[in-house]
Every structure is written in structure tokens, then in C-alpha cells.
Amino acid sequence: MTMTEPALAWDSSLEVGNAVIDRDHKETVELLAALIDAPDTDFPTLFTGFAAHLRAHLANEEALMREYGFPAYAIHRHEHERVRTELEGIERRLAAGNLMLARGYATEIVPDWFLAHKDTMDAATAAWIRQQGG
Structure with missing residues (x-):
């Protein structure tokens, strides 16, 4: 696979105004760019790392929502x-060898x-947290 224009590139327009969420979002964008550019041999391992990050990011947001x-x-x-x-579902299909589906998910859906x-x-979550003094 050749290097592609990143689906997303981090800049301040992607910030929501909460340090935790913005930090996680920056990492999401960086990991996604690496995943999209990965050769087929590296893609499954990088997808596993991306998926783990995304799950942790969602859990971090949920913790903030509960806290505030x-x-x-x-x-x-x-x-x-x-x-x-x-x-x-994408992870199961990738493990079964469906690299094209997982690549499509990373480049189009995510x-x-x-x-x-x-x-x-x-x-909305970040705005609420700010209103609560966070």
C-alpha cells in the first residue's frame, strides 16, 4: 500500500476543550493515520493497538461523564x-483474514x-464538564 493522504490530521479544529478528551483524540488521529498507512503485514497488529486505544478512550470519556x-x-x-x-465484529473478521473490510473500516467508517x-x-460532554467547573 502506498502512503495516502490521512483521513484525518490533528489540528486545533479537532479539539473540544477538555484536556483528557483532546489528548485521547490526538492519539486516536495519530494511531489511525499510522494504521491507514501500514503495510498489509503490519495492519493486523496496528489494528489491535488502535482498537485497544479506542476502547480505553471511550472508557475515559464515560468516567468523565459519570464524574461530572x-x-x-x-x-x-x-x-x-x-x-x-x-x-x-471488525476484529473477528480481520482475524479470519478479511483485511479489506478492516482497511475499509479504518479509512472510511472511523x-x-x-x-x-x-x-x-x-x-456537548466537554461543554457540560466546563460548566461544572472541570
Whole structure:
């Protein structure tokens, strides 16, 4: 695979104004870029690392939402559960040898989801935390 234009590149427009979430988002973008550019031989291992990071990131957000009493916690967590389930399915298919599906997920699905989720649920969560003094 040749080097591609990254689906996402980190810059301040991706920040939501919470240090924990923004730190995790920056790492998400960096890991995703490495994953997209990875040769086929490295892709499965890098995908495993990306998936572990994404799960930890979602758990970090959920901990913040609980700590600050985010009113839409159940809705935001439900979306995280959907993503975790989707991620597990992709991991199973990748383990069975479906590299193309996993690459498509990383290049097409994740970037679009990330931007939409960041602009809606994560932005609202960060705003709530700021209003609570966090």
C-alpha cells in the first residue's frame, strides 16, 4: 500500500476543550493515520493497538461523564457501546483474514464517525464538564 493522504490530521479544529478528551483524540488521529498507512503485514497488529486505544478512550470519556454528572450519559454511552460492538465484529473478521473490510473500516467508517461524534456528543460532554467547573 502506498502512503495516502490521512483521513484525518490533528489540528486545533479537532479539539473540544477538555484536556483528557483532546489528548485521547490526538492519539486516536495519530494511531489511525499510522494504521491507514501500514503495510498489509503490519495492519493486523496496528489494528489491535488502535482498537485497544479506542476502547480505553471511550472508557475515559464515560468516567468523565459519570464524574461530572453528564445528563445525557446514557445516550453517549449507548453510542460507545455501538462502536465497541462494531469494533469487535471488525476484529473477528480481520482475524479470519478479511483485511479489506478492516482497511475499509479504518479509512472510511472511523474518520466519518470520529468527526460526527466529536462535533456532537463529545463537544456537548466537554461543554457540560466546563460548566461544572472541570
